[in-house]
Amino acid sequence: LRLGRLVSSSASTGSSNQGRAGVFGSADRLFITTRTVELLKSLVGSTRWKHGAQLLLLLRGVGKDLYVCGGFREPAIGNVVRRIMAAVREEVLNMGTATPAAADRPALESMLWAQPTTKLVHRKDSFVEGSPVDQHLQDTLPAAFYTNRPDLKQSVMEAIQEVMSDLEDLHKNINDQALSHIHEKEVILTYGKSKTVELFLKAAASKKRKFQVVVAEVAPTMEGHEMAKSLARAGIDTILINDSAIFAAMARVNKVLLPAHAVLANGGLIASSGSNLVALAAKHNSVPVVCLSGIFKLCPTFPHEGQDTLNDFVSPSSVVDYSELSNELMKDVEFVNPVHDYVEPELINLYVTNAGAFQPSYIYRLLAENYHSDDWESFE
Amino acid sequence: SLPREYLTLKNVGVELQHSIESYLQERLDFASKAIAQFASKKIAQTGDVLLVYGYPEVIPVVLKEAAEQNKKFRVIVVDSRPLLEGKELLLKLRAMGLDCTYITMNALSYVLSQEVTKVLLGATALMSDGSCYGRIGTANIALCAAKVHNLPVLVCAETYKISHRVQLESFTYNELGNPKDVFFDNDDEEEESMMKDLRVLNLLYDLTPSTFVTGIVTEMGILPPTSVAVLLREMNPQDTDSFYR
Numbered sequence: 001l002r003l004g005r006l007v008s009s010s011a012s013t014g015s016s017n018q019g020r021a022g023v024f025g026s027a028d029r030l031f032i033t034t035r036t037v038e039l040l041k042s043l044v045g046s047t048r049w050k051h052g053a054q055l056l057l058l059l060r061g062v063g064k065d066l067y068v069c070g071g072f073r074e075p076a077i078g079n080v081v082r083r084i085m086a087a088v089r090e091e092v093l094n095m096g097t098a099t100p101a102a103a104d105r106p107a108l109e110s111m112l113w114a115q116p117t118t119k120l121v122h123r124k125d126s127f128v129e130g131s132p133v134d135q136h137l138q139d140t141l142p143a144a145f146y147t148n149r150p151d152l153k154q155s156v157m158e159a160i161q162e163v164m165s166d167l168e169d170l171h172k173n174i175n176d177q178a179l180s181h182i183h184e185k186e187v188i189l190t191y192g193k194s195k196t197v198e199l200f201l202k203a204a205a206s207k208k209r210k211f212q213v214v215v216a217e218v219a220p221t222m223e224g225h226e227m228a229k230s231l232a233r234a235g236i237d238t239i240l241i242n243d244s245a246i247f248a249a250m251a252r253v254n255k256v257l258l259p260a261h262a263v264l265a266n267g268g269l270i271a272s273s274g275s276n277l278v279a280l281a282a283k284h285n286s287v288p289v290v291c292l293s294g295i296f297k298l299c300p301t302f303p304h305e306g307q308d309t310l311n312d313f314v315s316p317s318s319v320v321d322y323s324e325l326s327n328e329l330m331k332d333v334e335f336v337n338p339v340h341d342y343v344e345p346e347l348i349n350l351y352v353t354n355a356g357a358f359q360p361s362y363i364y365r366l367l368a369e370n371y372h373s374d375d376w377e378s379f380e
Numbered sequence: 381s382l383p384r385e386y387l388t389l390k391n392v393g394v395e396l397q398h399s400i401e402s403y404l405q406e407r408l409d410f411a412s413k414a415i416a417q418f419a420s421k422k423i424a425q426t427g428d429v430l431l432v433y434g435y436p437e438v439i440p441v442v443l444k445e446a447a448e449q450n451k452k453f454r455v456i457v458v459d460s461r462p463l464l465e466g467k468e469l470l471l472k473l474r475a476m477g478l479d480c481t482y483i484t485m486n487a488l489s490y491v492l493s494q495e496v497t498k499v500l501l502g503a504t505a506l507m508s509d510g511s512c513y514g515r516i517g518t519a520n521i522a523l524c525a526a527k528v529h530n531l532p533v534l535v536c537a538e539t540y541k542i543s544h545r546v547q548l549e550s551f552t553y554n555e556l557g558n559p560k561d562v563f564f565d566n567d568d569e570e571e572e573s574m575m576k577d578l579r580v581l582n583l584l585y586d587l588t589p590s591t592f593v594t595g596i597v598t599e600m601g602i603l604p605p606t607s608v609a610v611l612l613r614e615m616n617p618q619d620t621d622s623f624y625r
Contacts (some may be wrong), residue, residue, distance in 0.1 A: 232578035244460040244517025248550035248586035274486030329474035
């Protein structure tokens with residue numbers, strides 16, 4: 001049996017941010033993310049910090065704690081902490097000048113000629129003598145971060161509120177684009193259970209578009225069954241198929257809608273195990289693949305580990321029943337049950353997000369807009 | 381062709397019986413042994429990790445032959461609902477003492493990216509353009525293995541499975557299984573009426589395009605998919621006359 005990180009963190013499943021969530025996927029991820037933002041809001045509001053650098057340290061510390069408590073399973077938590085850190089940096093830098101924040105978006109040209117802001121820190125050497133984090137921040141932060149400004153708290157709280165309202169309007173913003181992607185008499189294939197995809201399809205159906213949805217059952221979690229039932233209740237013509245029928249069914253499908261677990265910096269996608277099969281079959285049949293995701297799922301991670309990126313294994317009890325293991329022959333069999341798949345950016349045609357629709361090659365720009373490059377390191 | 385005086389009903393019956401028995405022996409029994417010989421030659425002496433799917437009858441014969449030649453290899457068995465034929469194959473292979481891993485179809489991408497060296501598949505029928513009509517899910521495996529990871533995909537099929545038909549995709553000619561095997565919701569009856577929009581499709585077979593298949597292992601040897609039509613003619617000379625009449 002291959003045991004993933006699940007074993008070492010079993011004690012942390014009671015963490016409050018997990019809420020009513022299941023282990024993977026079945027959780028309401030938007031709920032978790034919103035609660036994380038609320039936590040950060042109350043932390044920023046209630047703790048005493050003197051200047052921007054201290055606030056960033058605080059946020060970074062919280063980010064690390066959340067990661068240890070199970071945030072490695074939910075990349076959106078780290079993303080939203082990074083988002084708020086970027087907002088804080090922006091607020092501090094903008095306080096000195098009169099120009100509004102929006103005009104400070106780096107143009108492509110200025111990014112090209114910009115000096116690098118990060119210094120190489122040898123983390124392995126320095127972990128004994130104080131946190132390398134402090135050293136890192138102290139070396140690179142401009143003076144503006146160390147001046148005490150009483151109105152900084154107010155603007156930071158406003159920025160956090162903006163992040164919060166972004167999350168609240170998430171589904172509305174994505175669903176507004178539903179009609180431009182779903183057309184009459186289309187056959188749409190979807191893989192995996194996702195609230196985002198469900199609401200997207202229901203929004204199109206409510207605007208009187210007639211289309212068919214093919215839902216793959218996603219063994220061994222069987223989450224496709226829930227998705228199919230929910231769509232059928234909304235009056236959408238739904239067809240449920242096995243995972244093995246994906247290639248066969250693709251010949252009749254017009255579009256594929258995939259939900260995201262995380263969107264990577266290179267435009268790749270981390271989604272339910274089996275999504276790579278769907279994307280490959282779609283590519284072979286020249287069927288466009290559209291991924292629905294909120295910006296909060298955008299991670300500044302690259303797929304250096306291939307299929308192991310942001311992946312983990314869960315118990316094989318869903319693959320084979322415990323009772324069957326009493327059979328002598330089954331004793332030495334290895335079971336592999338990964339949770340996610342990595343899908344290459346070449347296989348995805350479009351990312352539909354609450355901030356608009358983008359091609360995978362544009363994702364790096366969204367990264368620069370939402371997070372500051374100094375915060376890209378993982379919270380491990 | 382028998383001389384005229386020999387053509388009594390009884391003799392013809394006996395001739396027919398012999399004919400059928402020899403067909404069974406040559407085209408079925410002997411064929412799978414021959415396939416095992418050819419396919420096992422392609423398995424390396426050590427270090428191979430073979431991926432198999434479902435339960436084609438010829439696969440355990442191939443693997444048994446390779447094991448008897450003292451080859452050291454691992455087998456990864458892929459399975460899928462609702463038939464779960466892979467489990468039976470798994471038990472059979474474990475009984476032979478082979479090192480096995482068992483996964484469901486969703487883990488395929490992950491496993492192929494790790495360590496698989498060859499893919500062995502079975503077929504229900506071979507179309508004359510070289511595409512393989514097999515258990516549903518076979519195409520998924522061939523696609524992923526051949527396209528992304530450039531792994532050799534060997535389809536083991538006896539020549540009696542070769543058909544003169546050509547099929548372009550899985551839907552044109554298929555078989556449906558019991559939809560209740562896929563999804564059976566026995567919760568409440570009022571749900572049934574709300575479920576009028578939910579249909580279940582239980583396809584049993586699919587078509588693997590010939591571009592994904594590296595070689596077809598038959599009792600005549602290992603052939604490229606393009607040679608299937610030739611083999612059809614070779615193996616069934618009696619059909620060719622009537623076909624072109």
